[in-house]
Structure formats: C-alpha cells, structure tokens
Amino acid sequence: MTALLKLDRVSVRFGGLAAVTDVTMAFSPGSLTGLIGPNGAGKTTLLNAISGFTAITSGHIAMNEIDLSPLSAAERARLGVVRGFQTVRLLERETVFDNVLVGCERLPQPGLLGQLLALPPERRCRARDLAATETTLRDLGLLPIAHRRVDELPFASRRLTEIARLLVVRPTVLLLDEPAAGLDTRDRRALVESIRTYHEAGGLTTIIIEHDIELVRRLCPYSVALDMGRIIASGSPNEVLSEPAVQQAYFGVRSGA
Amino acid sequence: MRLVPDLAVPHRPFQRAAGRRHGALFSAVALTAAWLAIPVLLGQYEVFIAAQVMIYAVATLGLDIVYGRAGQLSLAHASFFGLGAYTAALSGPLGIPLWVQPELVVLLAIAGGIIVAVPTLRLSGLRLALVTLLFGELFDWAIDHSLALTGGSQGMTVAPMTIGPFNSQGTVDAYLLASIIALGATLLTRQLARSQLGRRMLAVRDSELASASLGVPIVHTKITAFILSAVFAGAAGWVYAYVVGFVSPTTFNLFASVYFLVAVILGGAGRITGAWLGSAYIVLVPEVFNLVGYPNLFPVLGGGVLIAIALFLPGGLVEGAALIRAQLGLHRR
Numbered sequence: 001m002t003a004l005l006k007l008d009r010v011s012v013r014f015g016g017l018a019a020v021t022d023v024t025m026a027f028s029p030g031s032l033t034g035l036i037g038p039n040g041a042g043k044t045t046l047l048n049a050i051s052g053f054t055a056i057t058s059g060h061i062a063m064n065e066i067d068l069s070p071l072s073a074a075e076r077a078r079l080g081v082v083r084g085f086q087t088v089r090l091l092e093r094e095t096v097f098d099n100v101l102v103g104c105e106r107l108p109q110p111g112l113l114g115q116l117l118a119l120p121p122e123r124r125c126r127a128r129d130l131a132a133t134e135t136t137l138r139d140l141g142l143l144p145i146a147h148r149r150v151d152e153l154p155f156a157s158r159r160l161t162e163i164a165r166l167l168v169v170r171p172t173v174l175l176l177d178e179p180a181a182g183l184d185t186r187d188r189r190a191l192v193e194s195i196r197t198y199h200e201a202g203g204l205t206t207i208i209i210e211h212d213i214e215l216v217r218r219l220c221p222y223s224v225a226l227d228m229g230r231i232i233a234s235g236s237p238n239e240v241l242s243e244p245a246v247q248q249a250y251f252g253v254r255s256g257a
Numbered sequence: 258m259r260l261v262p263d264l265a266v267p268h269r270p271f272q273r274a275a276g277r278r279h280g281a282l283f284s285a286v287a288l289t290a291a292w293l294a295i296p297v298l299l300g301q302y303e304v305f306i307a308a309q310v311m312i313y314a315v316a317t318l319g320l321d322i323v324y325g326r327a328g329q330l331s332l333a334h335a336s337f338f339g340l341g342a343y344t345a346a347l348s349g350p351l352g353i354p355l356w357v358q359p360e361l362v363v364l365l366a367i368a369g370g371i372i373v374a375v376p377t378l379r380l381s382g383l384r385l386a387l388v389t390l391l392f393g394e395l396f397d398w399a400i401d402h403s404l405a406l407t408g409g410s411q412g413m414t415v416a417p418m419t420i421g422p423f424n425s426q427g428t429v430d431a432y433l434l435a436s437i438i439a440l441g442a443t444l445l446t447r448q449l450a451r452s453q454l455g456r457r458m459l460a461v462r463d464s465e466l467a468s469a470s471l472g473v474p475i476v477h478t479k480i481t482a483f484i485l486s487a488v489f490a491g492a493a494g495w496v497y498a499y500v501v502g503f504v505s506p507t508t509f510n511l512f513a514s515v516y517f518l519v520a521v522i523l524g525g526a527g528r529i530t531g532a533w534l535g536s537a538y539i540v541l542v543p544e545v546f547n548l549v550g551y552p553n554l555f556p557v558l559g560g561g562v563l564i565a566i567a568l569f570l571p572g573g574l575v576e577g578a579a580l581i582r583a584q585l586g587l588h589r590r
Contacts, residue, residue: 051470052469053466053469053470072469073469073470074468074469074471074472074473074474074475075472077469077470077471077472078472082470082471082472083470084470085466085467085470089463089464089466089467090463090467091456091459091460091463092463093527093572094459098456101453101456102453102456102457102459102460102471102473103471104453105453105456105457105460105471105472105473106471106472109453109454112454112481115448115449115452115453115454116445116448116449116452116454117448118448118451118452122452125453126451126452129453165471166470166471
C-alpha cells in the first residue's frame with residue numbers, strides 16, 4: 001500500500017542540540033503506530049515537526065505527496081493533520097459541547113458577514129456542526145456531561161473532551177501525545193476502547209506517543225522506538241521491546257546481559 | 258461509558274432548550290417593559306443618562322469582543338469611540354451629508370482597527386497594552402494639534418442630527434437613537450457568540466497553540482476582533498456626539514479607555530449582560546458622585562471596586578450572580 005504520510009531523513013536541531021536526526025518513516029492509511037522511547041528521545045519533537053509546531057532543519061515531510069514543510073500548523077490542521085497535547089488545553093469557561101464545537105473549524109465556514117448576520121449558509125453550517133458534535137459526543141460517551149463547564153470536570157473527562165474536539169471532523173492523521181498520562185487504569189482501558197473504535201471505523205492514520213508500554217501493546221499493531229532522536233527499532237510492540245537497543249535505552253541493560 | 262463521572266442528577270442536555278426559551282421570553286418581556294417605562298416614568302435628565310448607558314454599552318460590547326473574547330488587551334478603545342464622535346462633529350463643518358457618515362465611520366473604524374491590529378499581532382499582555390496605548394495617545398495628540406478643525410482640548414459643539422421631526426438632541430429622540438444601535442450591537446454580539454467566529458476568538462484567547470492545532474487562523478481572528486471592536490466603538494462614538502452635542506479629547510483619552518476596560522472586567526469578560534452591567538456602572542456611578550457633589554471620589558471607589566472584583570469575583574458580576582443562584586439552589590443545569 002502506498003504511504004499516506006512520509007518522513008524522509010527528517011532532522012530537527014535546536015541550536016547545538018540534535019533533537020531528531022535522520023528519521024525516515026512511512027505511515028500507510030489506517031495505520032495505528034505507537035511511538036515509544038525514554039524521556040528526551042525526541043518523540044514530542046517529531047510530533048511537533050509533523051504537526052507544524054516545530055520547523056524541521058532538514059529532510060521532507062509529505063502527506064499524500066503534498067509537501068507539508070511550507071505550511072503552518074493551522075494550515076496542516078485544515079488538511080487533516082491534527083494533534084492533542086500532553087497538557088489538555090480547552091476553553092476553560094465553556095461547556096464540553098462548545099469545546100467540541102470549536103473543532104468544526106476544519107469544515108468550511110461562511111464568511112464574516114454570513115456568520116454575523118446569520119444568513120442561510122451560516123444556519124446550514126451551524127446545523128451541520130451541531131449534528132457532528134452531538135454524534136461525536138455520543139460516540140465517546142460524553143453526551144451526559146455535554147452541558148457541563150469543562151473547568152469543573154475531572155481530568156479524564158477533560159482529556160476525552162480534547163480528543164472529541166480532534167475527532168469531531170474526521171482527521172486524516174491523528175497525533176496524540178501521551179493521551180493516557182494522568183488517567184487511572186479503568187480510564188485508560190476506556191480510552192483505548194474509544195480510540196480503537198474510532199480507528200476501526202476506518203480511514204484514520206494515528207500516531208500515539210505513550211509511556212505506558214502495556215497500552216501500546218494492547219492498542220498498536222505497529223510501534224517505533226526512538227532514542228537520542230534516532231529510530232532504534234520498529235515492528236510489532238513485542239518485537240520492538242525485545243530489541244537489545246530498546247532494552248538498553250529503557251533499562252540500561254546491555255545486550256546479552 | 259466509564260470516562261464520564263457518575264452524576265447525582267440525571268442530565269438531559271438536549272431538553273434544556275425548552276426551559277431556556279421560557280426564561281428568554283420572560284427576560285425579553287421584562288426588558289421591553291423597562292425600556293418603555295424609562296421615557297414614560299422618568300424625567301428628561303434620567304432618560305438622557307439611560308441613552309448614554311446604551312451608547313456606552315455598544316462601545317463596551319466592542320471592547321468585550323477584542324478583550325473579553327479574543328483576549329487582546331487594548332488601551333486604544335476610547336480612540337475608536339473618539340474616531341466616530343469626531344466624524345460626526347466634523348461632518349458639519351466639512352459638509353459631509355448624513356447618509357454618507359455611517360459608511361464613513363465604518364470604513365474609518367476598519368482602517369483604524371487594522372492599523373492597531375497589524376503591528377500588535379505578535380504581542381500579548383502588557384506589551385500589547387503599551388503599544389495600543391501609544392495609538393491612543395497618538396489620537397489624543399492629533400486632536401489637540403488640529404486646533405483650527407477640532408478646537409483642540411477646548412472641544413467643539415456638534416449640531417444635532419435632524420431628519421424631519423427627529424432631532425438627536427431631543428430627549429426621547431436620543432433615547433430612541435441609542436436604543437437602535439444598542440439593540441443592533443447586542444444582537445450582533447449574540448450572533449457572534451453563537452458563530453464559529455466567536456468560538457475561534459475564545460480559542461485564541463485560551464491557547465494559541467491549541468487553536469492552531471484545530472486549524473484556527475490566529476492572525477485573521479485577531480484582526481477581525483480588532484476591526485469588529487473598532488466598528489462597535491466608532492458607531493457608539495458617532496451616536497454619542499449627536500446625542501450629547503459636544504465632544505472634547507478628555508472623553509476619549511487613556512482614562513476613558515481604562516473605564517471601558519473596567520466595564521468589561523466588572524461585568525464579566527465575554528458576557529453580553531456583563532458588558533451592559535459594566536456600562537451602567539461606568540455611566541451611572543460617576544453621575545451619582547456628581548449629584549452628591551464629590552465627583553473626585555469616583556476614581557477612588559472605582560479602584561476599590563476593581564480590586565474587590567479581581568480578588569473575589571474574577572468572572573465579574575455575571576458569574577457572581579450565577580454563583581449566588583447556585584448557592585440558593587436556583588441553578589438549573
């Protein structure tokens with residue numbers, strides 16, 4: 001299958017620090033990849049490079065043969081490359097519903113006057129956005145708290161609201177940065193289920209950074225390990241984890257020791 | 258589903274709309290009754306003050322768009338108010354016909370909004386405030402230094418707007434004129450809050466990073482917010498000049514900008530009711546101090562009130578009222 005997202009010898013340097021070095025990867029449509037590695041391995045930098053929050057120093061990133069390099073983060077998002085953050089960033093004083101509604105930004109919206117004067121195109125778009133939001137909230141089980149303000153909700157619901165906001169318009173590439181961080185075991189399991197359900201519905205190419213190896217094992221058919229900004233192993237999570245280089249990076253265990 | 262907390266009260270979110278509609282109907286009836294009662298029951302002076310509250314509400318709604326919603330602190334807001342007011346004032350001497358003036362005010366405000374917005378796009382917080390302050394001072398300076406045209410710091414009188422029997426400086430006429438733009442501005446803001454544009458602004462205010470990740474065009478959103486706020490302030494200023502009949506730079510200086518900011522913060526940023534309450538505060542309370550003969554006490558009280566709000570009601574009066582309702586168990590959620 002031809003790759004949807006291609007990284008070709010991508011490097012990111014911050015001054016003298018090489019955060020990501022010569023990373024070449026290809027993601028086929030509908031793939032679900034776990035990105036693992038110790039702290040400082042360059043996982044988040046790589047996600048930033050794909051989503052456009054960090055400029056790459058050299059190499060190419062292309063989606064569907066479109067070069068992403070000259071595009072801003074917002075422009076990439078409109079092409080369908082969306083990401084979540086390690087710390088949840090929501091509209092704190094608004095409801096879950098309104099927070100997810102913001103995600104409809106990636107659908108075509110009427111112009112300024114159309115929106116301000118509530119002209120017919122605006123009404124059609126609003127009806128479309130409300131319906132999409134309601135569906136997503138239902139799929140993720142957020143409907144019962146749709147009209148609660150997010151600043152009064154527990155962390156797990158806030159995390160799920162953020163993910164709903166990314167999914168309300170079906171992304172092409174979904175990038176998640178430690179979505180399970182801060183969740184307890186039961187919440188993690190539920191999160192895995194929602195991601196899997198969405199994924200199986202089709203078409204979504206997902207890359208997940210995750211420290212919870214068990215979660216990666218359960219969720220991702222394929223995984224890539226990074227260390228010191230370089231790919232040290234790739235394959236199924238079990239294969240990757242049994243690689244000596246990965247053992248060394250994670251546990252400081254020498255091969256054969 | 259497990260990720261959702263167990264709730265003591267079952268939620269029926271999509272049935273809440275009906276209850277809300279009754280509430281909205283009740284408010285509309287009450288507000289219409291109050292609107293009719295003011296010119297019927299109150300004296301000329303009070304009606305004139307009510308008209309000013311409405312005019313200031315339009316400008317405050319404008320600042321609420323750029324600061325309360327989009328999160329861009331502007332200390333040039335009174336200058337946009339002044340831009341509208343001086344357009345009205347100078348239209349007489351310059352012979353600009355009445356029907357051209359609203360379009361002119363809107364165009365000038367758009368130009369002014371862009372002029373302030375573009376250089377400040379990369380700034381935020383205090384530095385943004387300082388640069389907008391510079392634009393505000395520039396406006397003051399321009400008025401002061403075009404003596405022949407504007408009368409400088411002495412100010413200038415403005416001939417009333419007359420259309421047939423309508424005279425903008427007649428009490429009820431002024432009240433009507435102010436009502437029309439206040440209603441227009443309120444409806445526009447309400448629609449803005451419902452639209453994607455309004456949500457974009459909130460997203461930019463709360464996190465530019467997250468906004469970009471959702472595809473929100475940040476620069477475009479900020480410029481739009483500045484333009485809308487300038488147009489609101491310009492329209493308010495234009496009506497202000499015709500209603501009050503006199504303009505001078507002190508009405509549009511830094512202090513005026515700060516008062517608009519106080520109005521937004523006191524009422525509650527990002528809330529329409531908040532802008533109205535804030536406007537009532539900045540118009541009525543100084544009037545009360547004037548009446549009792551201590552006009553200089555207002556800034557002292559104003560500072561105290563602002564500190565109290567910042568400490569105890571960071572969400573402003575509107576959220577304060579919501580908290581009290583919740584405490585009394587009247588909150589339907």
